[in-house]
């Protein structure tokens with residue numbers, strides 16, 4: 001039998017991660033049903049046989065590179081708990097910049113918003129938690145992602161979000177929105193980062209796009225103008241090296257006041273424009 005502290009000390013050497021201690025603490029908290037504060041308060045607590053066996057299983061999978069969020073089945077986004085699985089992207093902190101930008105540009109209490117490629121529902125549900133009277137529609141092309149987003153919506157009790165399966169705008173007929181947001185796939189098929197870290201366990205359908213990662217952003221920019229109300233706003237997340245290319249795409253498709261906002265690390269991350 002080993003204590004919390006002994007398990008942490010032994011396992012930390014085994015994990016190839018930027019945040020090995022945090023990863024292990026999160027796994028132990030998940031396993032023991034306790035907070036990180038509890039781990040710090042009771043480092044001498046012994047794991048029982050079942051807990052130790054389960055920890056060994058989790059550790060083995062983490063050593064093999066599986067994302068912590070897949071091992072615990074959840075990830076926090078916008079301070080809300082989201083269920084995650086292999087059907088879509090694990091929500092990233094950088095995407096909170098998109099939520100913040102929408103909220104700062106759209107203070108009104110009523111609006112119709114569309115989230116394209118909703119995945120877990122992270123963006124749509126974060127916005128719904130702040131704007132109870134907005135009518136929010138969220139779509140994804142993957143049925144398993146649609147089911148996951150619906151599960152998260154129901155668990156969070158956010159009734160103002162309508163979720164449906166759609167290949168971008170295909171199931172939306174001639175519906176119009178005041179705001180359209182998207183964090184679409186934007187990684188180039190040849191990007192070597194696809195062979196590193198968490199993305200190895202996330203689906204290609206959530207990550208990769210043709211035209212050096214810009215194909216889906218082009219489709220969205222081309223089609224969104226037909227679904228935006230007058231002075232409507234389009235915002236997309238993209239890679240930090242894609243700001244200039246996305247601004248050019250937005251201008252090509254007739255958007256005005258096009259600008260790029262940066263993430264917490266000061267890198268280009270979101271481009272927006274009005275129609």
Ligand SMILES: C[S@@+](CC[C@H](N)C(=O)[O-])C[C@H]1O[C@@H](n2cnc3c(N)ncnc32)[C@H](O)[C@@H]1O
Pocket residue numbers: 087088089090091092095116117118119120121122123139140141142145166167168183184185186205206207
């Ligand atoms: C980068 S993930 C973003 C997930 C989520 N919005 C987030 O920010 O965490 C892109 C999402 O777009 C979805 N997607 C890919 N192609 C699509 C398409 N043609 N129509 C609708 N959704 C699509 C994927 O299934 C995936 O869930």
